[in-house]
Amino acid sequence: MWRNLIVFLFIFCCFSSCKKTAKDEKSTLFSKTNKMNVDGYDWDHIQESGELIVGTISGPDTYFDYNGAPMGLQFALAQNFAQENGLHIRIELAKNTQELCQLLLRRDIDIAVYPLKMKEIIQSKLTAAGVLNVKAGTSWAVASQNEDLAEALKHWYQKGLEEKVQKDERQRIEQRFIVHRHVRSPYLSREKGIISVYDDYFRDAARTTGWDWRLIAAQCYQESGFDPNAQSGAGAQGLMQLMPATAASVGLTDVYAPKENIQAAARYIKVLQRSFASIRDRYERIHFILAAYNAGSGHIKDAQALARKYGKNPDSWNDVSFFVQALSTSKYYTDEVVKYGYMIGSQTSRYVEDIIERWRGYGGRADFASPIMAPSEYHNIPRKPNRFTKGTVIVRPDNGISENY
Numbered sequence: 001m002w003r004n005l006i007v008f009l010f011i012f013c014c015f016s017s018c019k020k021t022a023k024d025e026k027s028t029l030f031s032k033t034n035k036m037n038v039d040g041y042d043w044d045h046i047q048e049s050g051e052l053i054v055g056t057i058s059g060p061d062t063y064f065d066y067n068g069a070p071m072g073l074q075f076a077l078a079q080n081f082a083q084e085n086g087l088h089i090r091i092e093l094a095k096n097t098q099e100l101c102q103l104l105l106r107r108d109i110d111i112a113v114y115p116l117k118m119k120e121i122i123q124s125k126l127t128a129a130g131v132l133n134v135k136a137g138t139s140w141a142v143a144s145q146n147e148d149l150a151e152a153l154k155h156w157y158q159k160g161l162e163e164k165v166q167k168d169e170r171q172r173i174e175q176r177f178i179v180h181r182h183v184r185s186p187y188l189s190r191e192k193g194i195i196s197v198y199d200d201y202f203r204d205a206a207r208t209t210g211w212d213w214r215l216i217a218a219q220c221y222q223e224s225g226f227d228p229n230a231q232s233g234a235g236a237q238g239l240m241q242l243m244p245a246t247a248a249s250v251g252l253t254d255v256y257a258p259k260e261n262i263q264a265a266a267r268y269i270k271v272l273q274r275s276f277a278s279i280r281d282r283y284e285r286i287h288f289i290l291a292a293y294n295a296g297s298g299h300i301k302d303a304q305a306l307a308r309k310y311g312k313n314p315d316s317w318n319d320v321s322f323f324v325q326a327l328s329t330s331k332y333y334t335d336e337v338v339k340y341g342y343m344i345g346s347q348t349s350r351y352v353e354d355i356i357e358r359w360r361g362y363g364g365r366a367d368f369a370s371p372i373m374a375p376s377e378y379h380n381i382p383r384k385p386n387r388f389t390k391g392t393v394i395v396r397p398d399n400g401i402s403e404n405y
Helices: 002-039 043-049 073-084 097-105 118-123 147-156 161-176 199-209 213-224 244-249 258-275 282-295 297-309 317-326 345-361
Strands: 051-056 064-066 069-071 088-093 111-117 126-133 138-143 393-395 402-404
Touching: 043 051, 043 147, 051 073, 051 097, 069 073, 073 088, 073 111, 073 126, 073 147, 073 161, 097 111, 097 118, 097 126, 097 138, 111 118, 111 126, 118 126, 118 138, 126 147, 138 147, 199 213, 199 258, 213 258, 213 282, 213 345, 244 258, 258 282, 258 297, 282 297, 282 317, 282 345, 297 317, 297 345, 317 345
Parallel strands: 051 088, 051 111
Antiparallel strands: 064 069, 111 138, 126 138, 393 402
């Protein structure tokens, strides 16, 4: 009996020990997994991945996209930090500071690249790090768990860095935007009707776009002044000033080859034509396509959305142009219908107006204001009855008497 009792106790102790060990292992495994979920990407993981995800709010001093060229002081500062650490940047936009803090808390972004109020940082249980403005009581922020990233930002940020980066950023913006060409229509030979040495290339491009070749010539002069080696501070290149990403998307490899550059621009215009195909008036559509070529179709779609919201015609450039310019005002670029944020709209409106005026100077004609329809649509158009049609009602203007025929 005693022997059986001793054996039972021995088995029970072994079982309890095994159960406890399994439980401990399970608990340890769970805590590691949970820690990974809570902590997200720490500074070591960010460096290994090679990508820094920054969150911000669109605005003239924070971040805005201009036809593929990222601009804004806060973005430029973040890029400076990323480059020093050999990282690429990915931008995530928030509508407001509350949403920006939530992105950090969920670890969807690594840094909030925006001057957040210290009170909001503390209330959200975040850590102030990076660009700090003691006088204004604002700072960038990171998740409280990401102490190493906060330390890296502390070592990077130095007094006077903002002034240096701001100077460089201002120069970039001036090179990209503040270029006003006097509206004129220069000719290589006015008597012979030769606009430039690239006229044959413009004619080829016209076959791709369906545009008057002189309109493409007018746009080319606006972009580069017919200089095939032109390059902007933002990186746009060649006669038609294509950004690298745009050039790649339409298969352009040699950006400085005049023929290839113009043809690539024509293919890009064709893409934009499909984006604005719902605008049936050809002349109106030209304005939208030129604007999208300059600022990106996203911003122009935003302006259309605003026009629609405020009861204006989203297919009328006269109406939409107002909202293109209004997108430089916080009331409009922070509107819930706006997806792409701030833009320098006055530059885009001026760009469109200058090209249209120069085109007219070249002898271009805006005589195709009627809607474009496929041939199959023509037989579906309701015909206006005339006085030779049976049952037509004619109202005589002199006496208002109507007669049936």
